[in-house]
Amino acid sequence: MLNNTTNHKKIHIILLIFSLVFIFYKIHFKSSVGILGDELNSILVYSTNIYTLFLKNFPGNVTFFHSIGWIGSKVLGYDLINFRTITFLLFAGTVYVFYLQFRSINFLYILILLSLSSYLILYAGFYLGYIFSSLLFVLIFYFILKNDDNTKSKIIFFLLFLQLYNHLVNLYLCLPILLYLFICNKRHFRNNLKYFIVYFCVPLSVFYMLSIILTGLSLAKLSNYSLITAFDYLNNNFLDIFFSGSNRIFFYEAYADAKNFSITILFKNIFFFDKIFLFTIAILIVFLLVNIKTKKIPKKIVFIMWIHFLMFFLINKDPAPRIFNGFF
Structure with a gap:
């Protein structure tokens, strides 16, 4: 056998x-x-x-x-x-x-x-x-x-750092997962807070600070980007570089100029982009609704997915349909 x-x-x-x-x-x-x-x-x-x-x-x-x-x-x-x-x-x-x-x-x-x-x-x-x-x-x-005993939280926090540094749009799903780690894992709140700082906040801050500085320097359009010139310019114009780099990364025009969220427009855009994605999202919503009665899906997954859908309303920006390639 x-x-x-x-x-x-x-x-x-x-x-x-x-x-x-x-x-x-x-x-x-x-x-x-x-x-x-x-x-x-x-x-x-x-x-x-x-x-x-x-x-x-x-x-x-x-x-x-x-x-x-x-x-x-x-x-x-x-x-x-x-x-x-x-x-x-x-x-x-x-x-x-x-x-x-x-x-x-x-x-x-x-x-x-x-x-x-x-x-x-x-x-x-x-x-x-x-x-x-x-x-x-x-x-x-x-x-x-596999995280019922909270032994995988370190890995989850680190992977969330990778996701959120890679692309800001991943916030739609990263934030619900972060909320799960604290709200649904209250017994391990203290440990998770430590993991959150060490495996998520610290690396995310370090890497974004590096990117902010490099992006700010690139926007300065220096005539010479030798290390000596770059460090000298950074030393004399740190705040300007920091704010210009931050503005470019976190308030890029594609984000700032996006229309306010509309669920009808979103589904319409997804329909024309890829009907399979729309079908997948619809089935997922049906499963979540049915689960209110059957309770067969793990509670933590249900929590994450409902918050995930709520994030579209909270962020209130009309996302490009192609981002669903990363989510679904």
Whole structure:
């Protein structure tokens, strides 16, 4: 009996690998997609130069994702397929974490079928940061489901730091998870407060301070960016650099000029962007409503998801539909 179970697992893994290889072939060889402008920006600006890696002059710099690309470029060169393969491997990692959580090959096949018919699979073939965000969120929820004894909170806080530094838009889901760690884990409040400071606040502050300074310096448009010149200018104009860098990162025009949130406009935009996403969100809401009576979904997941939806009203900005590639 044990041998049969082991053999079934091996067959499942082989089938899963075969499916992923087929998807990779379909994305990169069967149907060739030209390079996107955002990909060019990701590669040429942020993934090939250590000096621009921590710039946050545009929201598209997903620093830790681009760090992987930067390392890859040093080892493998600047081939587009190499950069796009990084994204696909992250997608494969996301699928594997789902498998670890649910231990159901049928669930994985459903996931892959959904992916094939949605923009998710398209973005799995581009060198963009959405799939990286998806993987981190999947890992976060994987550890949340195993965090009844609070032993995974350190990891969760650290992953949340990675998410929020990578892209501010992740606040929509990061904040609900942070609230869960404190509100739903009251017994471990003191420990979580310590973890929050050490594994979230400190690294987030350090990295954002670095990015604020670098972004402020880049906006100053100095004629010479040698270390001596940059440090001298920073020493004499620190507050100007700090405020200009902060304004660029946290109040970028794409955020400031976004329309106020409207649920009808949001669903309309998602409908035209990708009907599968709209279907997924609708099913999720139905499950949450049904769960009020059945109570089959873990309370912590229910709490996070309701707060997640509430965040769209609280932030009160109309988000671009493509951000859902990172959430769902």
